[in-house]
Amino acid sequence: MAPSVQPSSSPLRTSEGDEKYANVKWEELGFALTPTDHMYVAKCRQGESFSQGKIVPYGDISISPCSPILNYGQGLFEGLKAYRTEDDRIRIFRPDQNALRMQTGADRLCMTPPSVELFVEAVKQTVAANKKWVPPPGKGALYVRPLLIGSGAILGVAPAPEYTFLIYASPVGDYHKVSTGLNLKVDHKYHRAHSGGTGGVKSCTNYAPVVKSMVEAKSSGFSDVLFLDAATGRNIEEVSTCNIFIVKGNIVSTPPTSGTILPGVTRKSMIELARDIGYQVQERDVSVEELLEAEEVFCTGTAVVVKAVETVTFHDKKVKYRTGEAALSTKVHSMLTSIQIGLVEDTKGWMVEIDRCQG
Amino acid sequence: MAPSVQPSSSPLRTSEGDEKYANVKWEELGFALTPTDHMYVAKCRQGESFSQGKIVPYGDISISPCSPILNYGQGLFEGLKAYRTEDDRIRIFRPDQNALRMQTGADRLCMTPPSVELFVEAVKQTVAANKKWVPPPGKGALYVRPLLIGSGAILGVAPAPEYTFLIYASPVGDYHKVSTGLNLKVDHKYHRAHSGGTGGVKSCTNYAPVVKSMVEAKSSGFSDVLFLDAATGRNIEEVSTCNIFIVKGNIVSTPPTSGTILPGVTRKSMIELARDIGYQVQERDVSVEELLEAEEVFCTGTAVVVKAVETVTFHDKKVKYRTGEAALSTKVHSMLTSIQIGLVEDTKGWMVEIDRCQG
Ligand SMILES: Cc1ncc(COP(=O)(O)O)c(C=O)c1O
Numbered sequence: 001m002a003p004s005v006q007p008s009s010s011p012l013r014t015s016e017g018d019e020k021y022a023n024v025k026w027e028e029l030g031f032a033l034t035p036t037d038h039m040y041v042a043k044c045r046q047g048e049s050f051s052q053g054k055i056v057p058y059g060d061i062s063i064s065p066c067s068p069i070l071n072y073g074q075g076l077f078e079g080l081k082a083y084r085t086e087d088d089r090i091r092i093f094r095p096d097q098n099a100l101r102m103q104t105g106a107d108r109l110c111m112t113p114p115s116v117e118l119f120v121e122a123v124k125q126t127v128a129a130n131k132k133w134v135p136p137p138g139k140g141a142l143y144v145r146p147l148l149i150g151s152g153a154i155l156g157v158a159p160a161p162e163y164t165f166l167i168y169a170s171p172v173g174d175y176h177k178v179s180t181g182l183n184l185k186v187d188h189k190y191h192r193a194h195s196g197g198t199g200g201v202k203s204c205t206n207y208a209p210v211v212k213s214m215v216e217a218k219s220s221g222f223s224d225v226l227f228l229d230a231a232t233g234r235n236i237e238e239v240s241t242c243n244i245f246i247v248k249g250n251i252v253s254t255p256p257t258s259g260t261i262l263p264g265v266t267r268k269s270m271i272e273l274a275r276d277i278g279y280q281v282q283e284r285d286v287s288v289e290e291l292l293e294a295e296e297v298f299c300t301g302t303a304v305v306v307k308a309v310e311t312v313t314f315h316d317k318k319v320k321y322r323t324g325e326a327a328l329s330t331k332v333h334s335m336l337t338s339i340q341i342g343l344v345e346d347t348k349g350w351m352v353e354i355d356r357c358q359g
Numbered sequence: 360m361a362p363s364v365q366p367s368s369s370p371l372r373t374s375e376g377d378e379k380y381a382n383v384k385w386e387e388l389g390f391a392l393t394p395t396d397h398m399y400v401a402k403c404r405q406g407e408s409f410s411q412g413k414i415v416p417y418g419d420i421s422i423s424p425c426s427p428i429l430n431y432g433q434g435l436f437e438g439l440k441a442y443r444t445e446d447d448r449i450r451i452f453r454p455d456q457n458a459l460r461m462q463t464g465a466d467r468l469c470m471t472p473p474s475v476e477l478f479v480e481a482v483k484q485t486v487a488a489n490k491k492w493v494p495p496p497g498k499g500a501l502y503v504r505p506l507l508i509g510s511g512a513i514l515g516v517a518p519a520p521e522y523t524f525l526i527y528a529s530p531v532g533d534y535h536k537v538s539t540g541l542n543l544k545v546d547h548k549y550h551r552a553h554s555g556g557t558g559g560v561k562s563c564t565n566y567a568p569v570v571k572s573m574v575e576a577k578s579s580g581f582s583d584v585l586f587l588d589a590a591t592g593r594n595i596e597e598v599s600t601c602n603i604f605i606v607k608g609n610i611v612s613t614p615p616t617s618g619t620i621l622p623g624v625t626r627k628s629m630i631e632l633a634r635d636i637g638y639q640v641q642e643r644d645v646s647v648e649e650l651l652e653a654e655e656v657f658c659t660g661t662a663v664v665v666k667a668v669e670t671v672t673f674h675d676k677k678v679k680y681r682t683g684e685a686a687l688s689t690k691v692h693s694m695l696t697s698i699q700i701g702l703v704e705d706t707k708g709w710m711v712e713i714d715r716c717q718g
C-alpha cells in the first residue's frame with residue numbers, strides 16, 4: 001500500500017469555511033493515508049494524569065531520538081471510525097471500547113493512559129476538527145487513529161518519563177479490494193503472539209513482526225494471513241489485523257480472548273448481533289481441522305468491518321466457503337453497517353454523536 | 360532509571376575547541392542518558408540504498424505521526440561501545456558485528472538496512488564527532504546507539520516507504536549498581552519471545568513487552584529477569600538485555616541462537632575467549648534444573664559486559680553461585696576488558712580505531 005496524498009494539483013478546499021466537504025475523490029478511497037487538516041496532541045509525565053490536549057495542524061511531530069517508542073516499541077495504537085448519516089450527523093462507533101482497550105494496553109506496557117472520558121472527548125474533537133473529511137454516507141468513513149507513545153528520553157529499557165497521546169485521521173474506503181471474499185493463507189512458519197506476551201493488547205510491537213508474513217502471502221496472491229497459536233500450532237488465532245469467525249449450522253465459533261488475540265470491538269459487536277438473530281456463539285479454541293470443515297468463515301475488524309472469507313489455504317489444501325447473499329457474514333455486515341451509517345435505529349447505544357457546536 | 364542530563368549550572372565545555380573532555384562527572388556515570396553534541400542521520404527510500412548521512416547537532420527529530428515506527432514498531436536498534444586507551448586512541452568494539460545483526464533484523468522486519476561499510480563508517484563518524492564524551496580510560500565507555508526506523512508515512516500495516524538510520528551516543532558507566540553479582544528472578548509468567556517471532560533480532564518490539572516483568576522484579580529487589588522459552592517453559596533463554604552462561608566443571612553452556620534469543624556480540628566473543636583458555640563451550644538447550652545446579656552463572660552484553668550472577672530465584676527456591684576471584688566470569692571479564700581498553704594486544708582484530716583526522 002503506497003501512501004496516497006492528495007496531489008498538489010487538486011488544492012484542498014477545506015480552508016474555505018463554507019464548504020461541506022474536502023476535495024477528495026470519494027469513489028476512489030481505499031485504505032491509504034489521505035492526510036487531513038488537524039490532529040490532537042496531549043502530553044503527560046509518567047504517573048501523572050493527562051489533561052486536555054490541543055487540536056493542532058496535522059504534521060510531523062518532534063521527538064527525542066532516545067524515546068522508548070523509537071528504541072523499545074513502547075507504543076499502543078487504536079483504530080475506530082466516524083460515519084456521516086443521511087441527515088448529516090457525524091457519529092463515532094463505540095469509542096469507549098477503544099479507550100478501555102488502550103487502558104489495558106497501557107497497563108501491560110507500563111504506560112500512563114488517558115482516562116476514558118478524555119479519550120472519547122479527544123476523538124470527538126479530532127473528528128469535529130476534520131469533519132469535512134468524513135466521507136458522504138455510504139462512501140466510506142473517517143478512520144481515526146489514536147496513538148499512545150513513550151516519548152520522554154531514557155537510555156535503558158524502562159518506562160518512558162513522558163507520554164504523548166496523539167490522534168490523527170484519514171478518510172478511508174474498503175480495506176481489501178476483493179469483492180467476493182478474502183483468500184487467506186494459514187501461516188505455519190511465523191507466529192503473531194505467545195502466552196505471556198502482548199497479543200491481547202493493541203501494542204505496536206505486534207505488527208512489524210507480521211509484515212514479512214503478510215508481504216510473502218500477498219506476493220503469492222493471498223489477501224492476508226491467518227495465524228496459528230504459537231504454543232501448539234493447532235488452533236487458529238486471528239488474521240494480521242482482524243478477528244476470525246467460523247460458521248457451521250447454527251453455531252458461530254471464534255477463538256477466545258485469552259491473551260494471544262486482540263479483543264476486537266467489531267468481534268464483540270458481532271457476537272452480540274449474531275446472538276440477536278438466533279445463532280449460538282461460542283468463544284473457544286478452534287482447530288485448523290474445524291476451520292477447514294466450516295461452512296462459512298468471516299473476519300471482523302474496524303478496517304475490514306465484516307468480510308467473508310472465500311478460501312483458506314493450509315499447506316497444499318485449499319478450501320472454499322459460502323459467500324454472497326446466503327452467507328451469515330452478508331447478513332451481519334448489513335446489520336452492523338445499518339447501525340453505523342444510521343439506516344436503522346441504534347438501540348444498543350453504540351454510536352456517539354459529535355457535538356454539533358464543535359469544529 | 361531516570362534520564363540524567365547535565366545540569367545547566369555546569370555548562371559543557373565542548374564548544375571550546377582545545378578541551379579534551381566534556382564536563383562530565385566520570386566517577387558518577389551509570390547507565391543513563393548524558394546527551395552528547397552530535398548525532399548521525401541518514402535517510403533512504405524503501406528498496407534503495409543508504410548513502411552517506413550527516414553529522415548534525417543532537418536533538419529531537421521530526422517524524423510523521425503516520426510512520427510505522429510510531430504505529431507498528433517497525434524499528435531495530437543496536438548498542439556498541441567506544442573506549443579510550445591509555446595512549447589516547449579511541450576504539451570501537453566489533454562494529455561490523457552490529458552492522459551484520461542490523462541486516463538480519465532488517466530482513467526480518469522488511470526494512471532497508473545500511474551496508475556494513477556505511478554502518479561502520481557512520482559509527483566511527485558519530486564517535487569522532489563526540490570524542491570529548493568518551494570517558495577517560497577505565498572510567499566507562501561511550502555507548503553508541505544506532506537506530507533503523509520506518510519513518511515514511513503509511514496508514515496500513517506494511518513496510519515503510521522511507522527509512523531513517525540514526526546514531527546517537529552517551530557516555531556510560533556500569534549498567535548494574537551491584538558489586539558482587541546480579542540477583543536474577545526466573546520469570547514464569549511473561550515470555551520474551553516465541554519461535555516464528557522476532558526474538559533472534561534486535562527489534563524494538565522485543566523490549567517494551569518485557570518492561571512490566573523487569574519493573575515487577577526490580578520492585579521486589581531483583582537486579583533483572585531471566586526468561587524461559589515460551590514453547591515449553593522448561594529452558595532458560597536470556598535476561599532482558601543480556602545473554603546467559605552457566606559453568607559446571609570445565610563445561611560452559613549457553614542457550615543456542617535458534618531464533619528466540621539475541622545472538623549477542625559479547626556472547627560470541629565470550630565463547631571464543633572461554634575456548635581460548637581451555638573451557639569446553641556448548642551452545643545447547645539449558646534447563647532450569649541445570650541452571651539451579653550450576654556452579655557459576657554469568658551474563659554477557661554490551662551494556663553489562665560480563666557480569667557474575669550471585670543468585671537465581673525460581674519460585675520459592677533461591678540458589679547462590681560462585682562469584683569473585685575464583686569465578687570464571689571474573690577471569691573472562693578481565694580478558695575482555697583488557698582487549699577493549701587496550702591493556703593487552705588485540706590479536707583478534709576486534710577493535711576498530713576511529714581515524715585520528717576525524718572529528
Ligand atoms: C490484530 C488485530 N486483530 C483484530 C482487530 C480487530 O479489532 P477491532 O474490531 O477493534 O478493530 C485488529 C484491529 O483492528 C487487530 O489489529
Ligand SMILES: Cc1ncc(COP(=O)(O)O)c(C=O)c1O
Binds near residue numbers: 597599600602660
Ligand atoms: C535481549 C538481549 N540479549 C542479549 C544482548 C547482548 O548482546 P550484545 O552482547 O551484542 O550487546 C542484548 C543487547 O545488548 C539484548 O538486548
